[in-house]
Amino acid sequence: MSETSDHRDHRSERDRDRGGGRRRPRRRDVLPSGRGRKVEREYEPTEVAKPPIILAKPSQEQTLSQVSTTKSQDKPVVMVRKDDTPVSGETTPQLHRHLSQQTLSSDSSSQSRLALPPEMKHPVKLVDDNQNWIETGMEMLVDQTDFLVIGVIGGQGVGKSTILSLLAGNSPEDTLRSYIFAPQNRECQESCVHLTDGIDMFVTGQRVIFLDTQPILSASVLEQFIKNDKKVSTEFTTVENYMEIQALQQTAFLMTVCHIIIVVQDWFTDTSLLRFLQTAEMLKPSTPSTSHDSSPEENADYFPNVVFILNKANRDDFSIQSYGSMQYTLKKAFDTSKLNILEGVTMADGKIIPGLNHKTIDLDVNLFLLPNIEDMKTEDPVSLLLPDYRGYPSFDNLINSLRQQIYYMPREHLTHATLSEKNWFHYAARTWDAVKKSQLMAEYNRLLH
Secondary structure, eight states: OHHHHHHHHHHHHHHHHHHHTOOOOOEEEEEEETTTEEEEEEEOOOOOOOOOOOOOOOOHHHHHHHHHHHHHHHSOOOEEOTTOOEETTOOHHHHHHHHHHHHHHHHHHHHHHHSOOOOOSSOEEEEOTTSOBOOGGGGGOOSOSOOEEEEEEEOTTSSHHHHHHHHHTOOTTSOGGGOSSOOOOHHHHHHTOOOOOSEEEEEOTTOEEEEEEOOSSOHHHHHHHHHTTOOOOTTOSSHHHHHHHHHHHHHHHHHHHOSEEEEEESSSOOHHHHHHHHHHHHHOOOOOOSOTTOOTTTTOOOOOEEEEEEEEEOTGGGSHHHHHHHHHHHHHHTTTOOSBOBSSSOSTTSSSSTTOSTTTOOOOBOEEEEEOTTGGGOOOHHHHHSTTOSSSOOHHHHHHHHHHHHHTSOOOOSSSSOOOHHHHHHHHHHHHHHHHTOHHHHHHHHHTO
């Protein structure tokens, strides 16, 4: 038992000497042997050969190959062809050519997206004097949905083109020749000649589409029709009926394709104009439905915002009593109408005229007053001392306030789907064709006999 333990001690000590790798001095170990007799043996540890350490650096080519091999094992490199098919081992020139084509296409698409829309220098014809649709205006429209359509209707010489030009960007100090929509000069006023035939269109840089129409219920339009010896269709008995139906078609068209309609009059109130608007609303085509299975709520007809402008107003028209009476008359006239005539444009906000506010004016009809622009250019002794005092603000302040309120009016979708400018143009073309072929217009024409 003692001999076995001594052998284990020598073996463990020999293992420690081998692990150290050092040369140890001789040592005498005494091993028990038999009874009371000791045998002496000498042990010398054996040196263990270690692997050599190479301090030389690996070559650069070998290092790069190892790195590339490691990367290729981590993530494979895949080339892409033009047809988007993953292929391994594509040559470098083909890859460069593919990347260059992608770069050119992306640059061209980004340039097309960032390109400015075309600017109009003068209005274009949308509907000519023969009531035919003109496709020229399509070139001035782009594929974007943030736009506003404003139309105007009114009698002859009330200032439709002048107000529309001022809203589109002209200034009252500009000459008449520089106006976007040509207004009447003195010669045209004296000869009772109108300048707008059919419907003209102008698009501003802020993507506002203005539609100027020929005068409604105008003797000048009737005279020009007779003077040009135009033929009336057999479905119309008289030329007067044809002129009325033509004006109703244009007004019903505006009520379908415009966000805002401006009704201009130069004296209050013209009952024939109010009755004409009610008739046009009755004959307006319905909004096309999205599907045959849609509910009546989804097929609700569209009705635009209507703004009444009293142009060439005098000082008494700006009083609280006169302004309140005008609002009350318009509210009663369109009490059963679906046209949006409330809460859009007003002078009773307390900012334009201090006396006109929500405390003194109960109603909120879209009614705005503008003085005669010619009167603002004349000066009298009182205006020299107090330039801005005439019983109402200056024409510049009033037209700026009107422009701001009209641009900030809420706009609804013309159809159940969102339209871009080009889609609106196609929709307007279909609407004009539907108005001309409307059975309601034909029935109303038979009632005029």
